[in-house]
Amino acid sequence: MVKVKVFSIGKSKEEWLNLALAEYEKRLTHKMSIDWIFVKDDNALIEAAGKEPCIALDPHGELLSSEILSEKIGKWGSKLTFIIGGADGIPETILKNARFIWSLSPLTFTHQMTRLILIEQLYRATEIEKGSSYHRHEPHGSKTSRRS
Amino acid sequence: MVKVKVFSIGKSKEEWLNLALAEYEKRLTHKMSIDWIFVKDDNALIEAAGKEPCIALDPHGELLSSEILSEKIGKWGSKLTFIIGGADGIPETILKNARFIWSLSPLTFTHQMTRLILIEQLYRATEIEKGSSYHRHEPHGSKTSRRS
Numbered sequence: 001m002v003k004v005k006v007f008s009i010g011k012s013k014e015e016w017l018n019l020a021l022a023e024y025e026k027r028l029t030h031k032m033s034i035d036w037i038f039v040k041d042d043n044a045l046i047e048a049a050g051k052e053p054c055i056a057l058d059p060h061g062e063l064l065s066s067e068i069l070s071e072k073i074g075k076w077g078s079k080l081t082f083i084i085g086g087a088d089g090i091p092e093t094i095l096k097n098a099r100f101i102w103s104l105s106p107l108t109f110t111h112q113m114t115r116l117i118l119i120e121q122l123y124r125a126t127e128i129e130k131g132s133s134y135h136r137h138e139p140h141g142s143k144t145s146r147r148s
Numbered sequence: 149m150v151k152v153k154v155f156s157i158g159k160s161k162e163e164w165l166n167l168a169l170a171e172y173e174k175r176l177t178h179k180m181s182i183d184w185i186f187v188k189d190d191n192a193l194i195e196a197a198g199k200e201p202c203i204a205l206d207p208h209g210e211l212l213s214s215e216i217l218s219e220k221i222g223k224w225g226s227k228l229t230f231i232i233g234g235a236d237g238i239p240e241t242i243l244k245n246a247r248f249i250w251s252l253s254p255l256t257f258t259h260q261m262t263r264l265i266l267i268e269q270l271y272r273a274t275e276i277e278k279g280s281s282y283h284r285h286e287p288h289g290s291k292t293s294r295r296s
Binding site for chain 2: 015016017063065087088104105106108110116117136
């Protein structure tokens with residue numbers, strides 16, 4: 001059982017988000033417990049999470065594939081702390097102590113969307129680990145070249 | 149008024165997704181209309197959308213920031229067709245005719261999540277264009293270096 005803590009600024013009340021998170025939390029039962037911790041601002045975030053070896057979700061972090069994320073989660077052990085920053089990103093103090101700085105995408109997401117993407121990726125990581133069909137691998141041998 | 153068509157394989161019935169999409173569609177009223185078109189498989193996708201100059205959402209596409217996406221949407225005109233592939237990605241025939249191949253992230257997403265990210269980014273693009281506070285720009289002058 002992996003214990004996950006997710007710190008973020010500002011609680012969101014969207015019904016769709018609560019329903020979606022509940023769905024993934026249910027699927028994660030017996031695998032991961034998710035503790036959502038809401039704080040009011042950057043100072044409260046530093047106070048609450050500044051000393052934890054965390055994974056900071058920040059636009060300047062490293063981009064990962066779901067497969068690499070799954071490997072990392074396997075190595076990070078049974079206690080994981082994620083930090084989602086506010087509109088100004090993650091405070092420097094937290095970035096300095098972070099065990100990893102992760103960028104979900106070069107796109108900017110709301111923190112609601114970030115919470116949903118995070119939990120789906122955590123669930124996906126457990127399914128990749130298990131080798132289930134939830135995560136289908138690339139069926140074709142070669143990559144299509146990029147176009148712009 | 150921008151007319152958006154989104155083709156995808158398999159309809160999803162999740163309540164949270166319907167609620168979330170309805171919320172963004174409401175916010176897009178008078179700016180963009182979104183027509184979700186569901187087909188049953190790759191052949192039906194080629195049949196329905198194979199001749200449209202589309203934007204294909206494919207893991208091998210180009211990563212974009214929300215700002216660049218907003219610029220592109222401004223240039224693409226008033227009719228936009230997006231195609232979300234199935235578990236095997238987008239059929240080659242469609243990729244060949246695509247006006248742009250876009251990757252949301254190196255992460256793998258479900259097609260439900262892809263629909264939600266797409267509509268939020270379309271809404272964000274209109275807010276960036278308008279210069280509203282929905283999309284906050286980086287307040288710090290310099291980028292934090294990447295760590296791994």
